[in-house]
Amino acid sequence: MPSGGCWCDGTRYEYGVKPLERILCHCITCQKISGGAFTVNLMVPTKDVHMTKGAENLKSHTQDHILGGKLSVYFCGICGTCLYKQLHMSPFDQNFVIQSGTLDEVEGKLGADVEPPDQESFIERRAGWLPPFELIDMRNDSRKVVATK
DSSP states (O other): OOEEEOTTSSSEEEEOSOOSEEEEEOOHHHHHHHTSSOEEEEEEEGGGEEEEEOGGGEEEEEEEOTTSSEEEEEEETTTOOEEEEEEESTTGGGEEEEEGGGBOOBTTBOHHHHSOOOEEEOGGGSOTTSOOOOEEEOGGGOOEEEOOO
């Protein structure tokens, strides 16, 4: 069962299903939340995510997302690590968006390699220095393979 946690290990989770989607996202919201050029988001039904340690340490912040709905960010109140997000608009509201960088290593594989992305979104916001990824473009649900920026 995949598991993960924050930097200080004060808050931990696990989930028992394959993520519905694994998306490399370049949207400005994800950039601001992560402090990086993108995030890798794992869409997992809320009912299948279980806090195994430190649920009392979780804090949240909610504000508008670029798509128009409210987005809640859940982070460790001790070290500040963003563990997951939740977009409060259909059809996303029944899922947590787990940050793949918080996954534990498995058999020598980095957590982010345990659940690699197979889709990419907001590529128009991709940093110019990033190489193109051969992933699925989520813009306008076109579902086409993207090879260039």
